[in-house]
Amino acid sequence: MRVLIVTAVAAEADAVATGLLRTLAPVQAPDLPGYVLKRAAYLGPPPGSRSGSAGQGCVSAADILAAGVGPAAAAAGTATALAIAAAEDRPYGLVISAGIGGGFPSAAPVGSVVVADAIVAADLGAETPEGFLPIDELGFGRATHLPPEKLSRTIAEALGAAYAPVLTVSTVTGTAARAAELTVRHPRAAAEAMEGFGVAEAAAAHGIPVLEIRAISNPVGPRDRSAWQIGRALTELAHAFRAAAPVLDAWEAQP
Numbered sequence: 001m002r003v004l005i006v007t008a009v010a011a012e013a014d015a016v017a018t019g020l021l022r023t024l025a026p027v028q029a030p031d032l033p034g035y036v037l038k039r040a041a042y043l044g045p046p047p048g049s050r051s052g053s054a055g056q057g058c059v060s061a062a063d064i065l066a067a068g069v070g071p072a073a074a075a076a077g078t079a080t081a082l083a084i085a086a087a088e089d090r091p092y093g094l095v096i097s098a099g100i101g102g103g104f105p106s107a108a109p110v111g112s113v114v115v116a117d118a119i120v121a122a123d124l125g126a127e128t129p130e131g132f133l134p135i136d137e138l139g140f141g142r143a144t145h146l147p148p149e150k151l152s153r154t155i156a157e158a159l160g161a162a163y164a165p166v167l168t169v170s171t172v173t174g175t176a177a178r179a180a181e182l183t184v185r186h187p188r189a190a191a192e193a194m195e196g197f198g199v200a201e202a203a204a205a206h207g208i209p210v211l212e213i214r215a216i217s218n219p220v221g222p223r224d225r226s227a228w229q230i231g232r233a234l235t236e237l238a239h240a241f242r243a244a245a246p247v248l249d250a251w252e253a254q255p
Helices: 010-020 071-087 149-159 176-185 196-205 230-253
Strands: 002-007 024-027 036-040 061-066 094-103 113-121 125-128 131-134 162-168 191-193 210-219
Touching: 002 010, 002 071, 010 061, 010 094, 010 230, 061 071, 071 094, 071 196, 094 113, 094 196, 094 230, 113 149, 113 196, 113 230, 149 162, 149 210, 149 230, 162 196, 191 210, 196 210, 210 230
Parallel strands: 002 061, 002 094, 094 210, 113 162, 162 191
Antiparallel strands: 024 036, 036 061, 094 191, 113 210, 125 131
């Protein structure tokens, strides 16, 4: 199985690679101009271990794409990569949206990890006198993608992560009022980020399952850059993919 992992920026891609794989072969992808693509290959178990044993991070092939910030860039980059892979008859079997994000403090404090049980377009819709209407209630599309439950839940358990909706927003929450509004509309949400729904739309167009994994760098609410812990979140993102690797291997091996 080939896995496409989509991040917003190169620092997130580096963290994913550090956690997931023992050996990384980064290349600038000639078929994806303007994007940074890291092609990764697992070259065998650590010295002294049994080949093929669980927990070694031996996903057979992973491309890690830094597609840019926001749902539009994420959708465009993901769709391009999937279309090229399909045209070359080497399609992906799974797409993962990954990176850091904001956490709703009661569900996902800074330094924790969230695995999405739903990928939600939280601000795609219309404002009305009665409140916000999501795009699906307007009759113009879908507002939610559901990852494969067994796989996503098993990864959440392996990571010790929150298993809850992750909201995709085009504008990061920066006030208490906005955080409260999102909490009312999405009471189970654990995190917000800017790319998951775009990645999921592209994956769905190709009929490929999608996951979202987020490490929390800051609380959702009033914008306070001094309180952000980006380095810690990137470290946790690496740890998350180290723990996720054997689950992905087992899922790949299933008939």
